Amino acid sequence: MPELPEVETVRRALAPVLEQQFIAAAFVGRDDLRWPLPENLAARLLGRRFTSVDRRGKYVLMHLDQQDILLLHLGMSGSIRIYDTPPPLGKHDHIMLTIAASPTASATHYVVLNDPRRFGWVDVFPAAHQDSHKLLRHMGPEPLGNGFSAAHLQMVFKGRQGPVKNALLNQQLIAGIGNIYASEALFHAGISPRRKAATVRGQRAERLAAAVVKTLRAAIEDGGTSLRDHVQPGGEIGYFVQRLAVYGRAGQPCQTCTTPIKMIVQSGRSSFYCPRCQG
DNA sequence: CGGCATCCCTGGGAGC
DNA sequence: TGCTCCCAGGGATGCC
Structure with missing residues (x-):
């Protein structure tokens, strides 16, 4: 989950x-x-x-x-x-x-x-x-905390030749983002998951930082995303699944431009994006 | 250090 | 209906 x-x-x-x-x-x-x-x-x-x-x-x-x-x-x-x-x-x-x-x-x-x-x-x-603690000491800042900003993203992405999608999943750079919200945040920022992390600077870094915060906040409001396993501790499902723009929507029309959403595999994990909006 | 493949484990769904 | 195969939201580890 x-x-x-x-x-x-x-x-x-x-x-x-x-x-x-x-x-x-x-x-x-x-x-x-x-x-x-x-x-x-x-x-x-x-x-x-x-x-x-x-x-x-x-x-x-x-x-x-x-x-x-x-x-x-x-x-x-x-x-x-x-x-x-x-x-x-x-x-x-x-x-x-x-x-x-x-x-x-x-x-x-x-x-x-x-x-x-x-x-x-x-x-x-x-x-x-x-x-x-071995599992906590290298963890990056909380995306909903004071230590997170576009400047932080730009700093930790500097020199990274791998795709920005992979960088978002790296808990040492930013804490808490997983496969669903990496795709979602990139969509809302209008950035391709394939873009080289180091090239996410300036306005792009601003858009991505804002999209990360907005996406995570909205998902928390909805009790998370229930795909198969996640239930809230009281037994309720998480309703954000209804608001996913791209994750799990391969072939469906982009909510912005109707271009079919595309799925690719990056480092063995699926990524979803709109090839037009996230050119 | 960066980047990638592999592995851990079970269950659900797709396809035959 | 039943079987097989593939896939899944995680991250540590080891290799180059």
Whole structure:
């Protein structure tokens, strides 16, 4: 599922359910997802209190008492569901946290991580290590934060001979953009996905930066994009799928000029664009 | 360092 | 209906 907007919908759903609440029970159904889970994960989580729920790129960072962070990445097929009664666990429900107002109070919520392909991952580490964490330390700025601008894009694209589409997917340059929103942002900026990243400067960089921000914000408003796996934690689908201009629309008319949308493969991933508007 | 191919894994849909 | 094949929103890794 999950690019920045989908992960943000997860964060927004989790925050009010978790903050200042305790883990009264923890079920961990296997010892690895993409990588081995932290040893004794269930025991380490039991009795802990959540302080706040943040997001960084495509990661959810759940802050725990004792200055720890519970990190979650949903990979390609992961989803979080929140229930108020104990749900039956399915084959791919790997982790369930029982949430309560105190470690021994009766449950208020059940938070379940489902991930059929198991490309997701989970870690627990001291908050002090966040900046040095292997998976976080090289991540680029948040596109919806203060560190992102056309000037930033131009700077990180400088010298890059590869296509701008690939550069947008590079989490070290900008955090949180995945295959859907890379195509969408490029369409809204009127830039071909094949254009060499280094040539996105000046007005083009301005248009792209603005399109990235606008596209991501609109998708968050709609609860993300549901193609096959993504559901919001309350079970709602993400409605941005109805607003996709090019992604998944090969052969359909461009909404601006009616030219058929084209699909190409770049570094093994599909890209969609209008050959006329994004010449 | 940049760029590309490969790999991890399961399930859904297309095509026969 | 049932089988096979291909594809999928992620990123680490290793090779050139």
